[in-house]
Amino acid sequence: MKKTATTNYPGHEDLYVRRRERGASGWDTDAVTHENIEAIKHLLSKCDPQPAGAMLELGCGAGNLTSYFAQTGWKAHGLDISGTAITWARERAAALGLAMDFRIGNVLNLDIWPEDTFDLVLDGHCLHCIIGQDRVRFFQEARRVLRPAGKMLILTMAGDASRVPMGGCYDPETRCQLVDGISTRYFGEAGAISHEVENAGFVVDYQELVARRHETETDHLLIVASPQTG
Numbered sequence: 001m002k003k004t005a006t007t008n009y010p011g012h013e014d015l016y017v018r019r020r021e022r023g024a025s026g027w028d029t030d031a032v033t034h035e036n037i038e039a040i041k042h043l044l045s046k047c048d049p050q051p052a053g054a055m056l057e058l059g060c061g062a063g064n065l066t067s068y069f070a071q072t073g074w075k076a077h078g079l080d081i082s083g084t085a086i087t088w089a090r091e092r093a094a095a096l097g098l099a100m101d102f103r104i105g106n107v108l109n110l111d112i113w114p115e116d117t118f119d120l121v122l123d124g125h126c127l128h129c130i131i132g133q134d135r136v137r138f139f140q141e142a143r144r145v146l147r148p149a150g151k152m153l154i155l156t157m158a159g160d161a162s163r164v165p166m167g168g169c170y171d172p173e174t175r176c177q178l179v180d181g182i183s184t185r186y187f188g189e190a191g192a193i194s195h196e197v198e199n200a201g202f203v204v205d206y207q208e209l210v211a212r213r214h215e216t217e218t219d220h221l222l223i224v225a226s227p228q229t230g
């Protein structure tokens with residue numbers, strides 16, 4: 001019988017409080033954020049050229065990736081479950097003099113935005129925090145707020161996590177990282193993740209599995225997806 005996962009998405013708040021206390025610049029180091037922005041540029045290069053419109057980052061943290069979009073002309077929005085992260089993101093927007101809209105909330109409920117609001121939805125490493133059936137809801141909500149001609153960009157950890165050192169332990173049955181019995185990360189196979197995307201009503205336009213960059217992480221799956229039409 002499949003185990004039922006216990007999750008604690010609001011638990012990210014404590015992790016942000018600790019990052020702020022130790023003087024970090026966001027969830028990741030500046031070097032990793034730079035790598036993630038390069039990955040985003042790579043994915044954008046795989047999309048047909050389109051004017052910068054309205055974009056939403058799901059699980060935007062301190063706004064490090066959202067800021068890249070605002071700096072390149074997008075009307076940038078971000079949502080995160082951590083209040084500390086959103087305070088940090090708003091401070092970043094003010095410091096950079098950029099108009100960005102950051103909201104506290106759960107990616108499983110995007111009701112504050114009507115359908116067809118965004119030209120681009122970004123998953124910048126939030127999806128791998130979402131576990132089990134919640135992932136269906138994640139994609140449903142992303143699909144709902146994305147315009148028919150919009151694009152979804154996904155940067156997510158994937159593949160074999162059994163040898164990656166992590167704060168908890170790896171459960172090969174569920175492919176999740178467990179910390180005190182709570183599933184905190186899901187490391188799906190690339191094919192399984194692209195099926196999830198397709199089952200949610202998207203067409204996968206492009207996908208690439210990038211070999212792990214650091215000892216402490218898995219491979220990364222990069223996806224560009226479009227809403228299915230017709």
Ligand SMILES: C[S@@+](CC[C@H](N)C(=O)[O-])C[C@H]1O[C@@H](n2cnc3c(N)ncnc32)[C@H](O)[C@@H]1O
Pocket residue numbers: 009012013026027028036058059060061062063064065079080081082085105106107108124125126129130
């Ligand atoms: C790996 S961090 C990446 C943060 C940010 N995208 C960046 O690159 O700096 C994952 C983010 O997802 C957020 N998150 C996890 N579960 C969430 C949920 N259910 N709803 C909203 N945000 C969530 C976390 O708080 C965290 O900020």
